[in-house]
Every structure is written in structure tokens, then in C-alpha cells.
Amino acid sequence: MSSYRPLHDGWTLTAVSGDAEVAGVAAAVPGCVHTDLLAAGLIADPYLDDNEARLAWIGRTDWVYETVFDWSGDGFERTDLVCEGLDTVATVILNGVQVATTANQHRSYRFPVRHLLREGANTLTVRFDSAYAYAEAQRAALGDRPGAYAEPYPFIRKMACNFGWDWGPTLVTAGIWRPIGLESWSGARLAEVRPLVTMEGADGRVRVHVRVERTAEGPLTVDAAVAGVTAQARLEDGQCEAVLELAVPEPEPWWPRGYGAQPLHELTVSLDGRRWSAKVGFRTVELERDGGAFTLAVNGVPVFVRGVNWIPDDCFPARVTRERLAERFARAAEANVNLLRVWGGGLYESGDFYDLADELGLLVWQDFPFACAAYPEEEPLRSEVEAEARQNVARLAHRASLVLWCGNNENIEGHADWGWQEKLAGRSWGAGFYHDLLPKVVAELDSTRPYWPGSPYSGAPDLPPNDPARGTVHIWDVWNREDYTRYGAYTPRFVAEFGFQGPPAYATLRRAVSGELAADAPLVLHHQKAIDGGAKLLRGLGEHLPQPQGFDDWHYLTQLNQARAVAFGIERFRALAPHCMGTVVWQLNDCWPVVSWAAVDGDGRRKPLWYALRRVYADRLLTVQDGAVAVVNDSAEPWTGELSLVRHSLTGKPLARASAAVEAAPRSVELVPLPDSVAVPGDPAAELLAVRLGGTRIVRFFAEDPRVAFPPAAYDAETAPVPGGLEVTVTARTVLRDLCLFPDRLDPASTVDDMLLTLLPGETATLRVTGSPDPEALVGHPVLRVVNGPTVWTGARGRARGR
Structure with missing residues (x-):
């Protein structure tokens, strides 16, 4: 038997280095230093204006979290302190005695502490040393490594994008970011349950690997059950591992979205009154590679991947609730997405993330957390990488939605094509992880799905990694240098990254920037992290759209151009099927309010790109x-x-x-x-x-x-109240090119159900708007926009008319 007690109350936060005068501040656990300081009113919101620039000191400061809790003898033989997430360089102290030190955000930990507990009040302290100080010390010891950014993220097992990215702020966190608590138990406990779920012919197969931790000798019985089928294993004295086999006759298969249903069955494993459970789905996954192909097949059926890349949804992950994930996943599903790629500069995501993917039929491509840099393979990093990989592969092995393990993002390409080899001068860069350690871990612990060393990757170490003719390709000459029509020159097998920038929704940008809204305003530029991003946005309009005349035009035209560019690429690549069998757009989501490649901005608002994705990712195109x-x-x-x-x-x-x-x-x-x-x-x-x-x-x-010799836009518009908002009917008197409504300009809570509509004279579109925007303003400039409308063209020949 066992009991669990969360330790989430009564925490305080104190700065113990640097010049910060922070002591005894109330702290939320799970959470992080930034959110605690924000809640206490000690810092301004780092997502607003340029506040981020004044908060770098937080990541260079050492912090102490502390709480006092009461404890009394509970009759169990053992009590463990269970830390599901410590970010990152932590020293754990109980009643003045050091319990452990850790240096990996991607792992969970369990420490026996019963011998340190005492009747009455107990003090638990977790000290977090500066992630910067740790990483820079490792860099000094191991030698520098090249990367995309002059930050030390390859030298610490921590979410890399905390150190800033071309879409993210530099906000280096610390804190107890996942639950922490005391688990007491006697006799034996289930230390690890690793079900491997697949199908053999028409029958489902579950091979449950169980590892037990004991406090005493003696025989043990482990039971497993799923879909009405049971199995039992007996562990004799000294035995700690068992495998239980369950064969389920002809279960209904689990399918990706658009290919069938997603039936899930509860799998339970029991030991001495202790119970582990999870939902599993029966399916097979293969990666077909003949002739350079990269084709994911589920249950023997090739799947054209309509994917999006996923980044951490917040710089402070403890704020990402199941409800927030469900909203993001709903946006993906509504846009006809069938795969999420969990990008390598982020995290192994929460259980809620994979639960929702299983339930919705959203396939998951999981990168191991390595991105855009040469990573040292020496100790202590090698042991940390193996430990986190073993733990997370075992944690996620039963997931029906998980279809691919991928070794890294762009590191193989970086070594081959970005001039790293000369800078490395023979030092390690991660090849041993991607070609040896990680595939061995996956082969040992999860034989039910394929492993791919990295993306882009052509299938062998001696091949050019970003060759469109083989494996996965990333296309970034578009956006960086080339017009988006360049996509038409590619005949790839699988496009795992490509995209184009656009600003966030008006209401999102207005919330984030207190000053002038202009493309070149300093505070707007602070929310553009890409090198030369503002100029690339304007250059990207090319011959496709006019140059903007003021902020309103800039906002509409660059959002529109983003949508057109990505749609152009997807249409090209889908038309090449089955030669090309997938596109994974960069990116679905944002972690803060920013000009970026996302379809859904940092406040959760849909950009025009999202509406374009819904159309070009539809079953029929x-x-x-x-x-x-x-x-x-x-x-x-x-x-x-x-x-x-x-x-x-x-x-x-x-x-x-x-x-x-x-x-x-x-x-x-x-x-x-x-x-x-x-x-x-x-x-x-x-x-x-x-x-x-x-x-x-x-x-x-x-x-x-x-x-195009567009006539000045002319239309009739009517609004009518409906439950929850307004119905807007637009009738074109002239051709209307890419009609959009932006109701959030009037009411930040307002949304519209469709946009990017081209109407011929006499055609009508009816749009549904939520919220309470002003009806008259809703159908006029700059809320209602068309390319051939007012203020878009220099020397406009007329004004759109509406009523």
C-alpha cells in the first residue's frame, strides 16, 4: 500500500546571489521565479513592451525555494520525495541535510527521505543555481561549440528556447516546474510500467514490462488487464522485473484523424494494492523509406502528413493547463491538421499533451531535446542525456499518437552545411547521441515505432542531410532569401519545416505594445526576434502585393502574404503525392506576443494563416x-x-x-x-x-x-444579431479580393469564422462574428479589408462602399 502527499503549499522565494533584494516572497509550486516575481508585483510583465530586456538578471541569480510542512509517522516502511520537474540546477535539502543535486529539466527524480523526516515541522529547501553560470562553466570546461545563437544552451539539459530564439524572448527560468510531493510505501512499488502496444494481424498485442522496487524479500504477484483480457506474473525472491503478455482478439484499430476512429482502452497494472493505469490504442506504425521515401504508415496505410510544428506554448510551462492545450489542439484539428511535431528546442511535453493527442487522433512526432547547435557528448552531459532518454521513452512508449522518435532538429545539417566542422576542431558535436545512444535506447525500450536521427536528414550519415530527394527536408531559402514561388522548384519527399512570417492579431499586438503601433516602432520591433525580420516581411511582399501605406496596410498585407506563401507551398507539395508524403508547417503556436511564423498567436488568436491552413489542409483540395x-x-x-x-x-x-x-x-x-x-x-x-x-x-x-486592373471595391454589407454575436452578410458589387474581417480591432474577445474570401460581382458571403463589436464599424475600413479596398493602393481610385 502507499500514500501520496503533494507539497505545493507555503513556499517562499529568496534571491541568494547578485544584487536583487528579494526575500520571503510567496511562491507558487508548480511554477517558476519569473511568475512568482510577477505575481508579487516585483517585475513588470516580461511579455509586454520591452520589459524582457530588463529582466536578464533573473537568469543569472541563484534562488532558494523553501517551505515548512508537518509530518508524523504513517506506518509505512519508506517515504520518497518525488520531484517531477526541477528547473534546472537544483540542490535539494531536507531539514538541513543535502538530499541530492540535479541538473536536468527533462527528468523527474525520486529520493528516499524517511530517515530525514521528523515529527512535527519539517523544512524543505530547493536551491536553484543560475542556469547561465552552470552552462558557462561547462562550456569553459568542455570547449565552445558552434550554434545558431551565442547562448550556452547546448551545455545544459534545459529547454533551449529559454535562452531566446528567432521567435522567443530570452527568459532563463528556474523553479519547481512540475509537481513535488512525498510518497510513502511498504513492501514493493511499481517503479516503472512500460507497455508496448501494437497489432499482429487482426489481434491487439500488449507487452507490459514491469520493474518493481522492494523493501523486503518474498514472492510478488503483478496483474494486468485490458479490454477484458488479463495476465499475471509472479516475481520470486530477489526478482524485480517481469513481462506480461496480453492478446486482445480483433480490437477496433486506433487511427489518425481522417482515417478512422480513435478507440482507447484502459490498461491497468496492479501490485499489492497499488494500481497503475493508462489509455492505450491498438495500431502499427512503420516508416517506409524505399527509394528515398519518407512515408509514415499507420495500420499499413500510408498517411499524407498534414502537420504543424509545436513549440512550448509558454516560456513558463507551468502556466500551460490542460484547458489551454485543449484549445490549441482544437485549433489544430479544426485546421485539418493530423500531426504535431514536438520540436527539439523545447520539452518532452506533459501527460495532458499526449492524452489529448491520443483522444483526437493527432499524430505526434517527438524530437529529443536538441536543436540548432553542436552538443558536447562528454560527461556529465552524456549520462544526463541517457537518463532522460530512458525515462521519457519509457514514459511515452504506450502512446497511440506517438509515431516517430527523432534525434534532433537541424544539428546534422549544421555540422554538414553551416561551417561547424572547422570551428569544432575535432571536438564532439552530438553525432554519438543521434547515431548511437538514442537509437539504442529506442531499440531497447520501444520497438513499436521508428527512430530517425534528425531533421533534416537524408537517411545515411554520408549523404547531404538536406537533400529534397531523400528523407526529410527543411526549406528556409524561402523567407530568408527567395520569393515564395521558389517552393514550386522543389519536388521533396517530405517537408518537415517551412514557413513564412506575419504579425500577430491586432488585439494581441495592441495588448503587448503600449506605445505607437508602426512597423518600425521600437516596441513593435522588440516583438520581432528574427534577424532582419522587418525587412524580410516587406521584401517578401515582392510582386505579389503593394507596399503598405501605414500600419493598417502593413498589418493586413503582411498577414495576408504569410497566408498566401504557406498555402502556395502546401498546394505544391500536396499535388506531388505520393512522391511527397508530408508537410509540417513552421509553426502552429507562439509562446508570447510576437511577429512570427505561427498560425495561432501568443494570445491564442487565429491569424489569416490559420484560415488558409484549414482550406489547403482539407481532405479535398x-x-x-x-x-x-x-x-x-x-x-x-x-x-x-x-x-x-x-x-x-x-x-x-x-x-x-x-x-x-x-x-x-x-x-x-x-x-x-x-x-x-x-x-x-x-x-x-x-x-x-x-x-x-x-x-x-x-x-x-x-x-x-x-x-491587376482591380475596380475600387464596392459591396453591400448587412449585420444581424445572432446568439453570441453577429451575422455579417457581404454582397460584392465588384470583385473583392481576399476579404477579411478583423473584429478583434473593435472587441478583443471577438472572432470570425472565416476569411480570405474572393467574391465575384453578385456573390455573397455570410460570416459569423462572436462578441460585441460595433456593427457599423465592423463592415468598414480598417476592420473589413480587401486587397482592392481603400488605402491599400497608392493613389486609390475610389473608396469601398458599404452599408
Whole structure:
């Protein structure tokens, strides 16, 4: 038997180095120093204005957390202090006696402390030394290593992006970031339960590896049960490990979103009244690599990955609740995403994260926490890496959603292509982790899913790592140097990173910046972390959109360009299936209010990119590619019908028509050549192409927007109250290019259900707006925007009319 007592109350925080005068401040556990100081009113919110710049001292200070708790003898043989997360360089002291030192945010710890407990009051102290001081000392001892940023994150097992990234602030944390408590027990306890769940033919198989910790000798019985099937193992004197086999006849398989249901079954393991349980789903996962392919197959079915990269959702992870994760996951699912890549500069995520992924059918690609740097392999780091890998592989092995372990993000590419080899001068850089240690750990502890050494990676150490013809590729010449039409020159097998920047929602930026909102305003620029990011945003407009005339134009046009750029890439890559079998957009989410590549900003608001993702990640997609219409059908049913092709004037007058019978098989792409009658315009500046199949319609212009002879936008708009908000009906009098509503400009709580709509004259769109924005202002500039609307064009020829 056992009992558990959380130790989350009564903590105080004190600075014990540097010049900070912080003593006895009430502290929240789980939490961190930054959030405690913020709650106490001792620092300004680091996410607002440029407050971050004045808070670097926190990461260079040593801190002490302390609490006093009462304890009395409870009759158990042993009591352990269980620390699920210490960030990072910690010394644990109980009643004046040092219990342990730790230096790994990615691990949990258990320390026997019964001999140190006393009747009545007990004092628990956790000292956190500066992560900077520790990492810099390791760097001095082991020799510097090259990386993307001049920060010492490779020298400490801690969330790398705490040290700043091209989308994140430098806020180096410390604290008890996951639960802490006392567990008392007698006889024996389940030290580790590692179920490996798969299918053999039509039957489900669970192989439960159990490790037991004992306080006494004697036989023990371990029981396991799932889906009505039971198994039992007997441990004799001295035995501490057992394997229980459960065969479940013909369970309903677990499938990714869009491929089937996600049935989950409770697996229980019991020992001497102690019970462990988890939800498991039956499926198989393979990685098909023939001919340079990178294709994930679940239950034998190849899956086209419609993915997004996931970064830590907050710089202070203890603030990320299950409810917040559920909201982010809902946004992913609504955008037709089927995979989340947990990026290597962050964390092994919480149990809530993987629970939600299992329940929603969102596949998880899990990077080990290494990113964008050469990592030393010497001690003490090697032992820490092995310990964290063993612990987390065992913790996550039963997860139905987890389909891939990946060794790192961009480190193999960095060593090959970023000039690291000369700087390293023969020093270790992580190859031993990615090609030896980590694959051995995965092979030993989790045989149910594949391991991939890193991304990008071409499948062998001697191959160029970022070769589009093999394995996974990251495409960053677009955004950094090239126009987004460059995506059209790629024929990749799998794109694991690509993206384009855009600002956050207006309400998010307005909350974060107290001063002037302008593209070049100092406080706005503080929320742009990419090198030369502001200039790249404007340069990225290229020939596609006009240069903005003021902040409102900058905000709309750069958000719109972000959406168009990413959509262009996804359409290209989906049209290449099955040669290309996946895209993983950089990125779904943000950790604070920032100009970035995210589709959902740091306050959880959807950017125009999110609406574009929902369209181009839909099961069924029409896209014009290289003189043909690609009919992309990633659904389980055939997509049949008459493909309608109409070349229109900008007034909506049909100029030419064509049609073709289409029968796109499930999970296929059919290419329909465009006849010259509709593909070749008489006047590219005054015509467009409309393509329709069933309920799906796309519009393509023959010239870039600045060269289109758009009429001044004219429309009628009506608003009507509905439960929870307003219904907005817009009827086009002229062509309306990329219609968007931004109701958060009027009411920060307001949202809209759709945007990026192009309407021909006479067409109508009805939008649903939540919240309480002013109805009249809602349908006027700058809340309602179209490319050919007011103030977008220099010397605008008219003003949009609405009522």
C-alpha cells in the first residue's frame, strides 16, 4: 500500500546571489521565479513592451525555494520525495541535510527521505543555481561549440528556447516546474510500467514490462488487464522485473484523424494494492523509406502528413493547463491538421499533451531535446542525456499518437552545411547521441515505432542531410532569401519545416505594445526576434502585393502574404503525392506576443494563416499546378463530378468555359490539363480563372495583384444579431479580393469564422462574428479589408462602399 502527499503549499522565494533584494516572497509550486516575481508585483510583465530586456538578471541569480510542512509517522516502511520537474540546477535539502543535486529539466527524480523526516515541522529547501553560470562553466570546461545563437544552451539539459530564439524572448527560468510531493510505501512499488502496444494481424498485442522496487524479500504477484483480457506474473525472491503478455482478439484499430476512429482502452497494472493505469490504442506504425521515401504508415496505410510544428506554448510551462492545450489542439484539428511535431528546442511535453493527442487522433512526432547547435557528448552531459532518454521513452512508449522518435532538429545539417566542422576542431558535436545512444535506447525500450536521427536528414550519415530527394527536408531559402514561388522548384519527399512570417492579431499586438503601433516602432520591433525580420516581411511582399501605406496596410498585407506563401507551398507539395508524403508547417503556436511564423498567436488568436491552413489542409483540395488542375483527394471516398473551368472578366462576365469529368480515387491526386481556352487570358490584368468541383471553388488571377486592373471595391454589407454575436452578410458589387474581417480591432474577445474570401460581382458571403463589436464599424475600413479596398493602393481610385 502507499500514500501520496503533494507539497505545493507555503513556499517562499529568496534571491541568494547578485544584487536583487528579494526575500520571503510567496511562491507558487508548480511554477517558476519569473511568475512568482510577477505575481508579487516585483517585475513588470516580461511579455509586454520591452520589459524582457530588463529582466536578464533573473537568469543569472541563484534562488532558494523553501517551505515548512508537518509530518508524523504513517506506518509505512519508506517515504520518497518525488520531484517531477526541477528547473534546472537544483540542490535539494531536507531539514538541513543535502538530499541530492540535479541538473536536468527533462527528468523527474525520486529520493528516499524517511530517515530525514521528523515529527512535527519539517523544512524543505530547493536551491536553484543560475542556469547561465552552470552552462558557462561547462562550456569553459568542455570547449565552445558552434550554434545558431551565442547562448550556452547546448551545455545544459534545459529547454533551449529559454535562452531566446528567432521567435522567443530570452527568459532563463528556474523553479519547481512540475509537481513535488512525498510518497510513502511498504513492501514493493511499481517503479516503472512500460507497455508496448501494437497489432499482429487482426489481434491487439500488449507487452507490459514491469520493474518493481522492494523493501523486503518474498514472492510478488503483478496483474494486468485490458479490454477484458488479463495476465499475471509472479516475481520470486530477489526478482524485480517481469513481462506480461496480453492478446486482445480483433480490437477496433486506433487511427489518425481522417482515417478512422480513435478507440482507447484502459490498461491497468496492479501490485499489492497499488494500481497503475493508462489509455492505450491498438495500431502499427512503420516508416517506409524505399527509394528515398519518407512515408509514415499507420495500420499499413500510408498517411499524407498534414502537420504543424509545436513549440512550448509558454516560456513558463507551468502556466500551460490542460484547458489551454485543449484549445490549441482544437485549433489544430479544426485546421485539418493530423500531426504535431514536438520540436527539439523545447520539452518532452506533459501527460495532458499526449492524452489529448491520443483522444483526437493527432499524430505526434517527438524530437529529443536538441536543436540548432553542436552538443558536447562528454560527461556529465552524456549520462544526463541517457537518463532522460530512458525515462521519457519509457514514459511515452504506450502512446497511440506517438509515431516517430527523432534525434534532433537541424544539428546534422549544421555540422554538414553551416561551417561547424572547422570551428569544432575535432571536438564532439552530438553525432554519438543521434547515431548511437538514442537509437539504442529506442531499440531497447520501444520497438513499436521508428527512430530517425534528425531533421533534416537524408537517411545515411554520408549523404547531404538536406537533400529534397531523400528523407526529410527543411526549406528556409524561402523567407530568408527567395520569393515564395521558389517552393514550386522543389519536388521533396517530405517537408518537415517551412514557413513564412506575419504579425500577430491586432488585439494581441495592441495588448503587448503600449506605445505607437508602426512597423518600425521600437516596441513593435522588440516583438520581432528574427534577424532582419522587418525587412524580410516587406521584401517578401515582392510582386505579389503593394507596399503598405501605414500600419493598417502593413498589418493586413503582411498577414495576408504569410497566408498566401504557406498555402502556395502546401498546394505544391500536396499535388506531388505520393512522391511527397508530408508537410509540417513552421509553426502552429507562439509562446508570447510576437511577429512570427505561427498560425495561432501568443494570445491564442487565429491569424489569416490559420484560415488558409484549414482550406489547403482539407481532405479535398483543388489547386492549379504547372498548367493543370490537381484534384487532391485525401479522403476515404472517391471524389467524382464535373470539373468546371471558367475564365471570367473582372466584372464577372464568362469569357470561356471548359469542363472535364473527374474521378479521383481515395488518397490520390488526379491531374486535369487546363485547355488553352481557359488557361490563356486575353488580358492578364483584367481576367481570372474560376475552378469548381462540387462544393469546392477556387479563383486564380492571371497577374500579381499590383498588376491587376482591380475596380475600387464596392459591396453591400448587412449585420444581424445572432446568439453570441453577429451575422455579417457581404454582397460584392465588384470583385473583392481576399476579404477579411478583423473584429478583434473593435472587441478583443471577438472572432470570425472565416476569411480570405474572393467574391465575384453578385456573390455573397455570410460570416459569423462572436462578441460585441460595433456593427457599423465592423463592415468598414480598417476592420473589413480587401486587397482592392481603400488605402491599400497608392493613389486609390475610389473608396469601398458599404452599408
